[in-house]
Amino acid sequence: MARLVARRALSAVPVLLVVTFGVFAVAAASPFDPVRAYAGTAALGADQETLDRLRDNLGVDRPFAARWWDWLTSAAGGDWGRSSVMRQPVAEVIGERLVWSTLLCAVAFAAAVVLGTALGVLAARRPGSPLDRAITSLSYALEAAPVFWIALLAIWLFALRLDVLPAGGLTDTGSEHVTAGQVVSHLVLPAGVLAVSQLPWFTLYVRQGVGDALAEDPVRGARARGLSERTVLLGHALRSGLLPVLTLIGSRVPELITGALLVESVFSWPGIAAATVQAATAVDFPLLAALTTLATAAVLAGNLLADLLYGLIDPRVKLSEM
Numbered sequence: 001m002a003r004l005v006a007r008r009a010l011s012a013v014p015v016l017l018v019v020t021f022g023v024f025a026v027a028a029a030s031p032f033d034p035v036r037a038y039a040g041t042a043a044l045g046a047d048q049e050t051l052d053r054l055r056d057n058l059g060v061d062r063p064f065a066a067r068w069w070d071w072l073t074s075a076a077g078g079d080w081g082r083s084s085v086m087r088q089p090v091a092e093v094i095g096e097r098l099v100w101s102t103l104l105c106a107v108a109f110a111a112a113v114v115l116g117t118a119l120g121v122l123a124a125r126r127p128g129s130p131l132d133r134a135i136t137s138l139s140y141a142l143e144a145a146p147v148f149w150i151a152l153l154a155i156w157l158f159a160l161r162l163d164v165l166p167a168g169g170l171t172d173t174g175s176e177h178v179t180a181g182q183v184v185s186h187l188v189l190p191a192g193v194l195a196v197s198q199l200p201w202f203t204l205y206v207r208q209g210v211g212d213a214l215a216e217d218p219v220r221g222a223r224a225r226g227l228s229e230r231t232v233l234l235g236h237a238l239r240s241g242l243l244p245v246l247t248l249i250g251s252r253v254p255e256l257i258t259g260a261l262l263v264e265s266v267f268s269w270p271g272i273a274a275a276t277v278q279a280a281t282a283v284d285f286p287l288l289a290a291l292t293t294l295a296t297a298a299v300l301a302g303n304l305l306a307d308l309l310y311g312l313i314d315p316r317v318k319l320s321e322m
Contacts, residue, residue: 005304012300016293021068023292027283028064064285071286075293081286085278090290093275098294100170101271105260107187108194109252116199117245120206121238127211136207139200147197147259151266154193165189168268190267197259198252205248209241216240246309253302257295 071081080090123135142150159167166172166189171182214237264273272291279287 005308008300008304012297015300016296017072019296020072020289020293021065023289024064024068024071024285027285027288030280030283067285068289071289075290080290083279083284083287085282085284086275086287090286093287094272094290094294097270097272097275100269101260101264101273104187104191104194104264104269104271105256107191108260109198109256111191111195112198112202113245115195116202117206117238117242119199119203120241121210121233123203123207124210124214124237124241125233132207135203139203142196143200143204145197147193148262148266150196151190151193151263154189155266158189168266170270186267186269190263190269193267194256194259194263197263198256201248201252202245205245206241209244210237211241213237213240246306249302249306249309251302251306253299254295257298 074081080094082088083090083093086093119135119139123132126132155167158165166186168186168189170186171178175182210233214233260271261273261276263269264271265277275287276291278284279291
């Protein structure tokens with residue numbers, strides 16, 4: 001296991017280098033003016049000489065490759081630079097927001113896995129039954145629905161019509177302190193919407209995996225030995241059927257991150273979504289590079305976690321050979 005982790009960590013280095021270099025290249029070609037974004041409304045009345053001086057101070061006219069190299073060497077030493085749009089160090093910008101984005105993604109992902117597994121098992125028990133058709137049809141419908149549409153529908157139903165959950169934010173309006181109860185109540189809708197956006201994939205994969213496992217000889221043998229249907233389903237078919245789901249963990253991380261950005265924007269969740277949008281429109285090179293690096297690292301970590309789980313659960317796979 002240690003060798004696999006070390007090998008993946010080494011292979012991640014060139015990936016991160018290419019990704020961060022690409023971010024600086026794309027940002028340099030952006031039509032947005034970082035100087036006017038930095039100056040804000042003051043840029044409307046500023047003369048060209050003032051803007052040129054500010055442009056020189058910010059160093060935006062330097063070649064993007066030189067700016068990338070300066071940022072990379074500083075980041076390697078622990079200094080991620082200073083965000084021009086947020087007017088504070090990049091590490092502080094990410095530190096203040098990452099915990100809330102992580103909470104949202106973790107709760108949503110856990111809910112999607114648990115609920116998707118349960119629905120997949122129910123559908124696989126009797127293929128072709130009305131319950132199977134209902135679960136499968138709902139999964140395909142949710143798979144095609146945009147996450148922002150689901151978010152707006154959830155706000156209309158639960159916040160406006162039923163008035164049982166808050167429509168957005170982290171705490172109640174006018175609250176001076178962040179309490180656990182307020183965070184939980186405000187987390188339900190965004191986490192639920194994000195979980196629903198990931199739910200179809202786990203449901204359909206579990207249904208297919210458990211359905212195939214129920215037709216295998218070991219499961220048939222367990223039934224022939226007189227084991228209960230519950231034991232056969234949960235003790236034999238489910239364990240074998242969950243193996244394909246492990247490959248989803250790595251592949252769903254990019255969409256989970258993208259979905260989280262949309263959900264945070266709709267529900268005004270204080271995560272990294274707002275910072276990402278502002279960094280992109282203001283061409284904030286250090287903040288853009290840092291956020292992209294974190295997203296890329298999360299995807300690579302998800303792929304590694306999927307491989308580790310596969311090797312630990314499937315006896316046919318040896319981690320030493322991966």
